[in-house]
Amino acid sequence: MADDSAKHLEVALVAAERTVWQGQARIVIARTTDGDVGILPGHAPLLGLLQGGTVQVRTVDDEYFVAAAPDGFISVANDRVSILAENAEMGHDIDLEEARRELDQAMAAGLADADADEVRLAEARVRAAEQTS
């Protein structure tokens, strides 16, 4: 590991209409459909679909943040990590109260269909905001 301390991951968190965050990180933890994966420098190339909608990142400056990335996917190659999600958002940009309200609304509106896009999106935002605070 001593060698690895000099290494880092180039992470890009990209939404459809903008780049949400870009920088260097020590570790990225994401939940794919097969379970949580932690990605450290030197990880084997990977393409995975995200589930649950949050991604955790520890930057090289030892900052830690959670981002909402509902229905996204992650690609890892040569220490470059790209997390793509149409509606990616940083956890600390989300207002928890508002996100909860939106989740309730989405649940109420999509009762018949608990798997609706709106519900998943709202859930991911709430989770990201909760984990941040």
Add this chain to the structure above:
Amino acid sequence: MPANLRELRDRKASVSTIKKLTRAMELIAASRIVKAQQRAQAAGPYARELTRAVSAVATFSNVDHPLTTEKENPRRAAVLLITSDRGQAGAYSANVIREGERLNQLLREDEKQIVPYVSGRKGIAYYTFRQREIAQSWAGDSDNPSFARAREIADALIEAFLTPTDEGGVDEIHIVFTRFVSMLTQRADVIRLLPLEVVEGEEAPAADDVLPLYEFEPSAEEVLDGLLPKYVASRIHYCMLQAAASELANRQRAMKSATDNAQDLIEKLTRDLNQARQAQITQEISEIVGGASALADANAGSE
């Protein structure tokens, strides 16, 4: 040339108003174009990463996906026509509609049935006026397309593509849109959206860049399943952003020439106006002079 002074003055005033209007529209279009270009740039990373990922899956696995498979005997073709919501953009919509008609002609010669999808009020008006059927249409944000809208269109098109042909599905999907080449050049263009052609990045990856053997989670099929619809939406978004920038560039140009024409017209009207006023004054003077000399003659005669 109407010699009526008041009439000329009114016309000049109305042309001046029109000029102010077109000037304002020109400036608005000019400022929005910058924003449209920034948006197109901001959407770049997503499209690029997605293209890399899709190329990776396509290159490193031998998965056949319905969205990439050519159908054996294509009979029905969907055409997505991207036009503007508003006029005042010169020949922008006319050009892209003409390109669409050309494509329709080609498809018809191949004995394919055409299923039109239209985005933008101008295109919808063109089709409804000719009482042609539209499979589905979208309008309202042609100069500022959101990703959500692109996704909506993508979902509709993918659904049509995955429906069997006999049940009203389509075998291939084309997009007709206007490519933003530069501020001066915008070209109506056609691309085939589905089935996806073997995807290589728009910029070929460098030799040492993408060679890794990917692990797929959960599996190559499912990753492809998740990625391709996103890729299609991203392609549509790209086309819509290009079209939006083109629309604004066309509008700016059209409004600039309208402003110039209005200026020419104002100058001509001002000259006519001055001439008419001068003619009137001259006439009045000659009438006064004529009257005075007639009076003088009459007085001279009576003495």
